[in-house]
Amino acid sequence: MLKKIDRSALFLKENTALFQCPLCHETVTNKEKALICPNKHRFDLSKKGTLYFLDRQIKTEYDNQMFAHRGAMIKSGMYQPLIEQLAIFCDNEQVLDVGCGEGSFLNALAEKTSLQPSVGFDISKEGVYLATNQPQPLFWCVADLTKLPFADQSFSTILNIFSPSNYQEFDRILKPGGKVIKVVPRSHYLKELRAAFYPDEPEKQQYSNVQVVEKFKQMYPKVERSQVTYVFDVPKAQRLSLLEMSPLEWGVDPERKAALQKAPIEQITIDLDVLIGKK
Template sequence: MLKKIDRGAAFIQKESQLFRCPKCHQPLAGKEKSLVCTNGHRFDLSKKGTPYFLDHQIQTDYNQVMFQHRRNLITNGMYQPLIDLLALECEQQRVLDVGCGEGSFLAQLATKVNLKPSIGFDISKEGIYLASDYANQLFWCVADLTNLPFQSGSFTTILNIFSPSNYQEFKRVLTPGGKVIKVVPGSLYLSELRQAFYPEDAVKQQYSNEAVVDKFQETFTKVTTKTLKYTFDIPESCRLSLLEMSPLEWGVSDEIKAKVQKDPLKKITIDLEILIGEY
């Protein structure tokens, strides 16, 4: 079994054509355990086998604990119907997972279908370090959505699951005829949790992604829309993870959180809209 840094080094040696320097936009070449451009900009792999493409540290509210709770739910089937649907779109594709967090969506997909060597990135170093636990011809890096460290026309499919978008950069790094798959919550997504966390706040119990959907439909010349709505029976081992997996809990009082922890939810509604766009 290769060490993570050796696995990462093997990937950048074999797939260096995918990368470009985020500072000067020149091609990056894999040299031992680093990516280096002709202008001398250098991006070393961490011990986890992951390069850091940002030019400064960025603080996010998404921490390792939240990512671990999210992984617990993903790997225990909370989004299995979504992964099954994505699998139909991603067979033999070279995938870029935008805002991949701790990597479980892309990793689960890679166990279900054959992917070409694919990449997940996130702005959170904590998420990417966790993602490095996964192999399956996958590579992980810390990068900026607005300045992707990838060559133009490198990916056939972009996954954009519960994360921000930059359609100009998406278009640049996609191959001609490539597609963006954006997953957004529907109005009933996690509705039971919203009601439990904010029992007296009707506004926070509601959810709308109408503006996000409208922007997507305006951006692409061809859009296909699919929906998924189901109730997930939460395994007992995951019930407390549900309370910590998303930003929903950030504004919750300690009193309400303690009450929900004492009697956690046993079922949760998953309501998703899957937008598939081609330029």
């Protein structure tokens, strides 16, 4: 079995054309487990088989623990109806997963479909390092949404689940006729968790992503929109992970969190918009 770095080196050798230098936008060549541009910007594979495309160190609030709990919830089946729907649009596509985190969504799609060589990236090094543990033969890198290290017209599908967008860059790297799949939480998403975390703060229990949806519709007027809504029975083994899987947990009173750990939530509402726009 190949080491992570050797598996990634093989991916780079076969798919160098997917990438460009994010600093000067020149084409890159593959040399000695690295990508190098004509201006001598060099990006070396880490021992874990990832590329780091940032020009500075960035520390995010998303840590290993949160990503691990998020991955546990995805693997528990919490998002299975969503994954089933996404698989229809990703089969035989070359997918870029924007804000991939620990890679659970892209890995799940690779298990269900026949993906072309696909890539996940995140600005969080912690998440990308965890993604290298995913079993499917995917490539992972650390990159900035505003300076994507990918060549023009290099991907047929962009996956944008619970993460920010950069539509100018999306259009640049999409192949003609390519599509953006954006998954946006609706108002009842994780409502039980919000109510449990912030019972005396109704403003934190309600929110709207209308502006996000409207912006997408402006960019892709012929948008296809569908709703995915259901109640998920949280497996007992994952109930503590539910409390730790999202930024919702960051501002919770420690005493309230301790009480929820003793009597965790057993059911959770998933309420999502799936938006599909074509270039």
